[in-house]
Amino acid sequence: MNINSIKKNEVIKKGRLDEATYFLSFIQEAYDNQLLSDKMLEDIQNQGVQLLANQTKAFTRGESSSVRIEVAQGIMNSIFYSISIYLKSISDTDEVLSLVTKTSICDLYKMGKQLIDKQIDKTKKLYKSIQLNCIKTENLAYKETLSGISEFFSFYNPEYAAQETPGYIDYPLSIVNINLTGIEYVNSYIKNLYLENEFCQKFSFENIENVLLGYDIHYKNILINIFQRVLTNALGCLISNKKAVELNINTLDFELIKNKLNNITQIELYQLLIDLELQLFKELSIKKSDLKLYITDSIKEIAIRLYAANENNTLEKEFVSFIKYDQNEMFQFQDGIKMEDETFREIADKIRDCENVADKLALIKNSVNSIIDLVDILEGSCLFDSEFTDLFDFLQTPELAMLVKLLPSEMENTTFEFVESEKEWHLMLEAFIKNLSDKDRNEVLNLSEKIIFNC
Amino acid sequence: MDMNFMLAPANIIKKQAIAEIIKCNEYTSKYGLSLTSTQALELVNTRSEALSNNGRIEFGGGIIDKLIKVFCDSSFIWQDNYEETIHQLIDTFYYYKNESLDSLSDDDLILIMKKYFETSCYGSIQLLQNRELDKIAHDIRFGIQNDDSQEEDIDEEGEDEY
Numbered sequence: 001m002n003i004n005s006i007k008k009n010e011v012i013k014k015g016r017l018d019e020a021t022y023f024l025s026f027i028q029e030a031y032d033n034q035l036l037s038d039k040m041l042e043d044i045q046n047q048g049v050q051l052l053a054n055q056t057k058a059f060t061r062g063e064s065s066s067v068r069i070e071v072a073q074g075i076m077n078s079i080f081y082s083i084s085i086y087l088k089s090i091s092d093t094d095e096v097l098s099l100v101t102k103t104s105i106c107d108l109y110k111m112g113k114q115l116i117d118k119q120i121d122k123t124k125k126l127y128k129s130i131q132l133n134c135i136k137t138e139n140l141a142y143k144e145t146l147s148g149i150s151e152f153f154s155f156y157n158p159e160y161a162a163q164e165t166p167g168y169i170d171y172p173l174s175i176v177n178i179n180l181t182g183i184e185y186v187n188s189y190i191k192n193l194y195l196e197n198e199f200c201q202k203f204s205f206e207n208i209e210n211v212l213l214g215y216d217i218h219y220k221n222i223l224i225n226i227f228q229r230v231l232t233n234a235l236g237c238l239i240s241n242k243k244a245v246e247l248n249i250n251t252l253d254f255e256l257i258k259n260k261l262n263n264i265t266q267i268e269l270y271q272l273l274i275d276l277e278l279q280l281f282k283e284l285s286i287k288k289s290d291l292k293l294y295i296t297d298s299i300k301e302i303a304i305r306l307y308a309a310n311e312n313n314t315l316e317k318e319f320v321s322f323i324k325y326d327q328n329e330m331f332q333f334q335d336g337i338k339m340e341d342e343t344f345r346e347i348a349d350k351i352r353d354c355e356n357v358a359d360k361l362a363l364i365k366n367s368v369n370s371i372i373d374l375v376d377i378l379e380g381s382c383l384f385d386s387e388f389t390d391l392f393d394f395l396q397t398p399e400l401a402m403l404v405k406l407l408p409s410e411m412e413n414t415t416f417e418f419v420e421s422e423k424e425w426h427l428m429l430e431a432f433i434k435n436l437s438d439k440d441r442n443e444v445l446n447l448s449e450k451i452i453f454n455c
Numbered sequence: 456m457d458m459n460f461m462l463a464p465a466n467i468i469k470k471q472a473i474a475e476i477i478k479c480n481e482y483t484s485k486y487g488l489s490l491t492s493t494q495a496l497e498l499v500n501t502r503s504e505a506l507s508n509n510g511r512i513e514f515g516g517g518i519i520d521k522l523i524k525v526f527c528d529s530s531f532i533w534q535d536n537y538e539e540t541i542h543q544l545i546d547t548f549y550y551y552k553n554e555s556l557d558s559l560s561d562d563d564l565i566l567i568m569k570k571y572f573e574t575s576c577y578g579s580i581q582l583l584q585n586r587e588l589d590k591i592a593h594d595i596r597f598g599i600q601n602d603d604s605q606e607e608d609i610d611e612e613g614e615d616e617y
Binding site for chain 1: 506510511512513514515517518549552553557560561562
């Protein structure tokens with residue numbers, strides 16, 4: 001028997017300790033296991049309060065003997081966070097116990113603070129590296145997070161708020177440790193983002209964009225993890241016997257995937273993906289163990305999602321086809337000349353004075369030459385109730401398509417989904433479009449998609 | 456065992472606070488003012504209650520001794536109303552630390568309280584709270600800069616009355 005292979009039977013199991021409140025949960029475990037006496041615990045508490053008193057005094061620059069409870073609580077949490085960082089760096093919990101009982105809280109805190117300072121420096125260097133290997137994408141959350149992380153370094157307060165995570169970090173990663181906060185969280189986040197970027201660098205940015213467009217035409221404005229979408233399509237390519245780097249799943253590929261996944265169990269699906277993972281690593285020359293591990297862990301979640309999609313017959317939302325915008329098929333819309341304000345007011349008044357809708361429509365037809373003026377009429381209390389429908393019925397397809405373009409709406413495939421709006425004409429237009437025949441509706445919506453509007 | 460660190464040494468702090476108040480008698484006796492141990496304990500309890508009511512926490516003895524030393528020479532305080540006035544000043548102090556968004560240091564707030572107590576408020580805690588301190592807190596909250604000439608007016612007004 002190899003004596004080195006015998007694992008120490010630690011009394012306090014690391015797995016039982018809460019990562020977010022490590023120091024406190026360690027003390028609790030130690031106390032519950034009678035490794036800390038009442039006297040020892042009281043001594044730790046007294047030291048903790050004294051440290052808190054000193055920190056609070058420093059926080060107020062000695063100018064205030066009292067603070068609001070939540071301020072003191074925040075400073076206390078910051079102290080615990082720093083101590084936790086230090087204790088977490090020691091793998092042997094028996095050693096941690098020895099430290100907690102023999103070292104002053106103040107010294108534990110100082111050592112924790114030193115580690116935090118080192119982590120801040122390391123994380124800043126990591127941040128520079130993700131700025132170099134970032135994905136070229138128009139996704140807003142990704143771009144804003146990339147610059148928002150810098151706010152963390154500007155506003156992070158390791159002295160009195162070490163546990164806080166200031167800054168704009170909204171981009172969703174494939175794997176996030178939600179139990180972490182403060183510098184630990186940001187360090188972990190940047191490391192994972194770096195790995196995701198590294199993976200995505202294996203593909204052309206154009207193909208990545210096409211995958212994202214295929215997933216959601218409005219991908220720029222939604223919270224979407226680019227890495228997972230790329231990985232999913234890459235795996236889809238492998239399932240359909242294509243090279244992962246191609247990324248596109250066409251109709252034939254999709255049929256092949258569907259056949260292969262027909263009646264597959266969750267375990268079989270997961271095993272299939274793990275087998276393909278080796279192919280993926282080979283094709284993309286992925287050798288680094290941390291990236292491999294990250295992909296493996298991500299595949300666990302992808303497998304669950306794919307299984308559910310397969311069961312619900314929504315696999316086409318997971319394995320997407322490219323949507324390419326051919327500039328030749330886009331229409332540049334140039335609006336007509338907007339009326340002068342006084343002229344507009346006169347026309348609007350005349351429309352309001354009309355006795356019937358036919359007269360209103362005739363006036364609009366003869367006087368309104370720009371979409372912007374038309375929208376002003378729609379919002380100017382010139383039309384009421386069914387008169388909106390009469391107007392929309394009166395308009396040609398391009399005009400309807402333009403109005404749809406101007407709505408604050410999201411479109412999902414060929415359905416017309418409306419985001420909240422206070423404007424009556426938005427609601428009336430939505431209802432009008434929904435009541436059109438499928439053919440007419442598709443015509444309007446497809447045309448609307450192709451319009452590039454300059455006004 | 457309670458893991459709440461902030462509750463731990465309340466008794467120690469209390470004893471220390473009482474001792475500090477009693478020590479003040481050495482200074483206040485020349486103004487004919489003194490407090491017994493029982494009265495000191497009552498003041499410390501008022502302090503604890505005021506802290507609790509205002510959602511605040513204090514380490515160490517607190518500000519009672521400061522309040523005593525600043526107010527003991529007041530024209531409006533004598534032995535009969537000494538204890539009661541200090542109780543009210545303690546309540547007032549912690550309330551307005553919150554109301555002023557902690558932007559005033561302990562010393563500054565106590566000096567402001569003494570100034571208006573002694574002049575425009577004529578020893579009235581109610582006037583001090585509802586007129587002067589409310590206005591100061593309001594100005595702080597809304598970022599209104601206090602005009603120095605206003606303070607001069609208060610000084611002059613006080614003088615005119617005599």
